[in-house]
Amino acid sequence: METSLDAHAGGSTPARTVAPDEDVLTDGVHILTAVLLVVALLSSVQLPFGEAALNLLLCSGFAVLYFYGSAQLPEWREPARMVWLMALTGLWIIAMLVAPVGIYLVFSLFFLYLRVMDDIRGVVSVIFATAIAVITQIPGGLTVGGVMGPAVSAAVVLAIHYAFRTLWRINREREELIDQLIATRSQLAETERAAGVAEERQRLAHEIHDTVAQGLSSIQMLLHSVERDLTGLGLAEDRLAKPLRMLELARTTAADNLGETRAMIATLQPASLSETSLGDALERMAAGFAAAGELAIVVDVEGDGRQLPMRTEAALLRIAQGAVGNVAKHAGATRCRVTVTYEPDEVRLDVVDNGRGFDPAEVQTRPAGLGHIGLAAMRQRAVELGGVLEVEGTPGAGSAVSVAIPLADDAAGPTGDQVTGDPPSTLNAQSTEDDTDEGWQA
Structure with a gap:
C-alpha cells in the first residue's frame, strides 16, 4: 500500500506510516547519506585547522539532525517537517561553502524533498537545491561538469522517485484487487451456501x-x-x-x-411469506427499508392477485429485496415504487427509483463479483424459473429493475384431480x- 508522507490539509494530522516497500528506498538513502558524510569528514584532513574543525562540526550536526529527523518524521506534522528540511538545507549550504565535497549531500536532500513533499513542491525544491549547488561553484570557476553533476543527479533522483511511486501504486492496486477477490469469493461461498439451503428447504x-x-x-x-x-x-x-x-x-x-x-x-x-401473501410480504420489506433511511417506498399490486407457487413467490420476494437494497445503499434516491403485476400467463415485478442512476452497459463489463454480485444473483433467480430480468438506467435519471416469470396453467396450486387421481x-x-x-x- 502506498504510504507517502504527504501533509494533510492544515497540518492537522500526522503523516502516515511508511510502507515496507518505501522502507527499502529509505534505508538506501540512509546508507548513501552515511557514506557521503564519511567522505565529507575525511576531506577535513586537507583543510586548515579552523576550517577542518568547522567542517567536522557541520557534518556532525547534519548527521544528528538527519538521522533524528528521519526517525521522528512519521510523527511530525507538516510545519515541523518543513522546519527540519530548511535546517538541513542551511547546514548543507554552509558545509558546501566550507568544504566543496559537501556538495554531494545534495543527493540526500533530493530524496528528502520528494519524500516529505510528494507533489509539485518537492520537484520545485529539487530544482532549487540544484540551482544552489551550481551557484556556489561560481566563485571558484564554473565548469560543464559542475553544472551537469547536480543537474543529472536531480534528474536521476526524480526518475527513481517516479519509478518507486509507480511500483507502489501498482502494488497497492494489486493488493486491493486481491482483497476484493477474497471478499468476493467469501461472499459467493456464503451466497451459494444460503442459496443451496433455501433451495433444499423449498424442495422439501x-x-x-x-x-x-x-x-x-x-x-x-x-x-x-x-x-x-x-x-x-x-x-x-x-x-x-x-x-x-x-x-x-x-x-x-x-x-x-x-x-x-x-x-x-x-x-x-x-418467513415473510409463511403467514402472508406476496403483497403483504413486500409491504413489510418496504417498511423495513424505509425505516432504515430517508426513502419513501410504495408497493402496488395490479391485476388479479392470487396465490403463486411457493418457489415463485420466494424468488420474487428475494429479487425485490435485492433491488430495493441496492436503491437504499447506492442510488441516493428519495422515492421508490415496487409493482407486482399479475397476468394470466406471467407475473411481473418492477422496482423503479428516482436516484442518481447508472449505465447498465458499463456494469455488465465489470468482472463478475466486483461490486454487482447482487444483480447477478437476481438475474440467476429469474433464469432458474424461466424468467427474464432487465435493468434500465440513465446516469442522473434513476433506474429500473424488471423481472417477468412465466406461470403454468396450474400455478395457483394443484387441483383435487391432480392429487388423488x-x-x-x-x-x-x-x-x-x-x-x-x-x-x-x-
Whole structure:
C-alpha cells in the first residue's frame, strides 16, 4: 500500500506510516547519506585547522539532525517537517561553502524533498537545491561538469522517485484487487451456501405439499364420502354409531396431521411469506427499508392477485429485496415504487427509483463479483424459473429493475384431480364440505 508522507490539509494530522516497500528506498538513502558524510569528514584532513574543525562540526550536526529527523518524521506534522528540511538545507549550504565535497549531500536532500513533499513542491525544491549547488561553484570557476553533476543527479533522483511511486501504486492496486477477490469469493461461498439451503428447504416444502399434505386432504374427502354412503344405507343408528365414531376419529387424526404438515411447510418457506401473501410480504420489506433511511417506498399490486407457487413467490420476494437494497445503499434516491403485476400467463415485478442512476452497459463489463454480485444473483433467480430480468438506467435519471416469470396453467396450486387421481365427478362432489375446503389450502 502506498504510504507517502504527504501533509494533510492544515497540518492537522500526522503523516502516515511508511510502507515496507518505501522502507527499502529509505534505508538506501540512509546508507548513501552515511557514506557521503564519511567522505565529507575525511576531506577535513586537507583543510586548515579552523576550517577542518568547522567542517567536522557541520557534518556532525547534519548527521544528528538527519538521522533524528528521519526517525521522528512519521510523527511530525507538516510545519515541523518543513522546519527540519530548511535546517538541513542551511547546514548543507554552509558545509558546501566550507568544504566543496559537501556538495554531494545534495543527493540526500533530493530524496528528502520528494519524500516529505510528494507533489509539485518537492520537484520545485529539487530544482532549487540544484540551482544552489551550481551557484556556489561560481566563485571558484564554473565548469560543464559542475553544472551537469547536480543537474543529472536531480534528474536521476526524480526518475527513481517516479519509478518507486509507480511500483507502489501498482502494488497497492494489486493488493486491493486481491482483497476484493477474497471478499468476493467469501461472499459467493456464503451466497451459494444460503442459496443451496433455501433451495433444499423449498424442495422439501414442495415435496411435502405435493405428497403428504395433498394425500391427507384426499383422505379427508374419502372419509366424508364413506360417511355419506354409510348414512345413506338406512341402517339403524346403533349399528352406525361405532363406524361413524371410527370415521370421525380418522378424520380428526387426518386433520391434526394436516395441520402439522402445514406448519412444517410454513417453516420451510421464507418467513415473510409463511403467514402472508406476496403483497403483504413486500409491504413489510418496504417498511423495513424505509425505516432504515430517508426513502419513501410504495408497493402496488395490479391485476388479479392470487396465490403463486411457493418457489415463485420466494424468488420474487428475494429479487425485490435485492433491488430495493441496492436503491437504499447506492442510488441516493428519495422515492421508490415496487409493482407486482399479475397476468394470466406471467407475473411481473418492477422496482423503479428516482436516484442518481447508472449505465447498465458499463456494469455488465465489470468482472463478475466486483461490486454487482447482487444483480447477478437476481438475474440467476429469474433464469432458474424461466424468467427474464432487465435493468434500465440513465446516469442522473434513476433506474429500473424488471423481472417477468412465466406461470403454468396450474400455478395457483394443484387441483383435487391432480392429487388423488380419482374421477373428477367423485372429488368435485365433495367440494362443498367444510373439511374439503380446508384440505385444499394445504
